[in-house]
Amino acid sequence: MATDESSNISGLRGRIYGLVENPVFQKAIMALIVINAITLGFETSPTVMAAIGPELQVFDQIVIWIFCVEIVLRIYAHGLKFFRDPWSIFDFIVVAITLTPSNDSLAVLRSLRVLRVLRLVSAVPRLRRIVAALLHAVPGVVAIGVLLLLVFYVFAVISTKLFGSAFPDWFGTIGASMFTLFQIMTLESWSMGIVRPVMEVYSWGWIVFVAFIVLSSFTVLNLFIAIIIDSMQTLHETEQTQTIEEMSEVVQQEHQHRSEEFLELQREIQTLKKLLEERATKAN
16 A cells, blocks of 8 residues: 555655655664663663663664654655644654653653554554454443442442541541542452451441442442453454455355356357357358
């Protein structure tokens, strides 16, 4: 496709288009992105920076200029189409961030160029299917999120009214109660850290927390997984259906082609038969 489109672009722009769309060029940029992501990790190590810090900074500057040249070439080759591609706009923003002054407050923004590694997702079919399934499951996930928020709110109100006076740090307000319930939902120190101290004052308090754990951790959160799995299964079935339809269409076209060849052969036989009959008649 890139070759056909580059053939419609003549001159220097066409050659640059062929360069930026060349698989070798794109793989080289991808490799540079991955290497730069690794070096960004090295920059967080004081030991590594003490040993090869200046070299890493020089390499970082070289990579930044390579990224800038790449973006300029892509803009020149694609023209306004460059800004119609979301990934291209993302690359442009990331490269623009790398040009910010490298002081302590803005240097963190430059590390966002490591997000360009996400472009590798488009090169792996399995990852593309997973991303497509996640996007397809967004409406269901949002609905489950609203349901989980309702469960949190109901139990936060109950916990604040029941345990707020005795444990104001954990259940003094609805916000504090929701944060405590979130810790309980993750099952992180929920028994010894929260529930057992509450049970020393309210022996029946475990009923509230066990009911919350069953509803949130064991029921609602598992619905997220169920929705994503169902979405992946739906997409898989859709792909299978499309494949079957394409194969059926190919078979029908082949059958039609064979039928036309057979009819043409029958016509040729009839023509030869008439010629033989005419010659036999003339010979007599």
